[in-house]
Amino acid sequence: MRRNKLLPYFLVSPYLIHFLVFVAFPVGFSLYLTFNTWNIISPMEFVGFGNFIRVSQDGLFFKAIFNTIKFLVVHIPLQIIVALFLAETLNQKIKFRPFFRGAFFLPVVVSGVVVSMLWQQLYGFDTGILNRLMSSVGLPKVGWLTNPDVAMYSIAIMATWKNVGLYVILFLVGLQTVPPQYYEAADLEGASHWQKFRHITLPMINPTIFMVLILSTIGGFSLFIEPYIMTGGGPLNSTLSAVLYIYKQAFTNYHMGYSATLGFFFAFIILMVVFIQKRFVERGDQ
């Protein structure tokens, strides 16, 4: 009898333990941290709303958010347009279709560190292939990662290359759910390729577009590996992303309490953005 009472708890315990240790405790602990200062070594010190007041006065954090937005503004549209274009192309009857589908997905499964280091080479000012190509056709060299005005966009292009395969797959799924009769009916009506895309494909895959928008927004906000490896946030903090700044506060400056506060603040911003996107897309859907 007693054993029977415990058995269900035992069976769900792997999930419960995982949830408690890796989700509930960190969230609870970081919430607690937001009201304290702590450098890991010394004991914690209660500061009340001190961390929150500090956030509101931290110019560098807002620069990091601005940098992240700069990244998103390039990354998200580029990602959606390129992914949609590739998916539409890969949905046609072209030669070596399975090969291309696999090839475009490859960067997604390769480690972000590896990709970042590769692109660091491509973007190199003196030795990088990009600049050598540009020099060979008489164009001036570009400081892909060294010019503060350009660096973030360079990272955005790289991140698009890395992630686009995933979104190509999502769009392919969306495209394949469009019944072929819609296109046949449009063929008979005299629609051009572009008209079919504009009037049939786009509206029919609207839910997929929304999903990709949300996923790439959340993914983009968590930009970290690329600037961490390639630029360390420089030059002049121009590629300092919000998550990279939070990381630096925690593990370079050991401001655990402040870092946790920044984390909550940033999570709240992401929530708001996604909420607005959802409202916007749902209204467009009606």
Place this chain on the structure above:
Amino acid sequence: MAEISLKNIEKRYGEKTRVVKDVSFDVHDKEFLVLVGPSGCGKSTTLRMIAGLEDITSGELYIDGKLVNDLPPKDRDIAMVFQNYALYPHMTVHDNMAFGLKLRSTPKSEINARVRQAAKILGLEDLLKRRPKALSGGQRQRVAVGRAIVRKPKVFLFDEPLSNLDAKLRVQMRTEISRLHNDLEATIVYVTHDQTEAMTMGDRIVILRDGNIEQIDTPLNVYNHPVNKFVAGFIGSPAMNFVEGKVVNQDGTYFVSSDGLFKLILKPNGFPHLNQFLDRKIILGVRPEDIHIGGEESNSGFTANIDVLEPMGNEIFVYFKMNDEQIVARLPSATDAEVGGSLNLIFDRGKLHFFDPESEEVIRE
């Protein structure tokens, strides 16, 4: 004015798969032509080749005397109604119907006028602002037809348009499409697997099997004079009964069923064309409504042991066996019959069909 002419049309996938084999027929101006056959007979493929949605492997397709083999669908001036309607879910009824005209940069006032006119013909005026999702199956069907008629094309193609509707609605839409054909004086090619639709709607019927044309004729001619056993069995519901047997000469010429239990006198009155089949196998075909009550053994009547009864209200289907094959007779509902009992029946000698068992072709008089 629109005529379609198919000359030796073939459709192959790869070397071996021949879906449509050497098909030739003409569709006359303002004609309602029905392509009918079991699934996989190539009827939809033929229609799609006319539409331009499938390439023609070989042969020639003419619309109004113009070779259109390589003409894209939009330049053939045809409209098609699909089996699943293919209405755009994100557009209203009005926009669905207006889509083709919009693409052709028709002036807005004319688009609206044409859509309104089509909506009036089809009784869709109150539904123009709705999305397809908010329509019933029959209403969607009408919108699909409406989308076709606003363009005023030369030719209408229908690909099994009624097969997604329930039985009652199907009957109603059948008459509506026939009425539309008369009103619009349009040339229509209509594909169906349902022989009732073919019989009731078509001016002429093309019966296809395995990519070959079996017969082209008016519904009544196909029904009364099928050219082979396949057509005879395909057209008509319940289907024609077939009895295998032999032609024998025993004090007169008789048809005797394979089990020897049924004997039908052929001579002296009629059937001289069966002489060549003396002592050879032959297949007798008789439609359920050509089996009647009465008759005596001397007059080729026979006794049927009833297996199953299907009362339809206005008539009754009586099932019995001959040569161990099921035979059905269509008798008046007042017939006094019960399962396990027997009935004296007789075949209508004026309406018998005989088929060569090897070629399955009808034996002509």
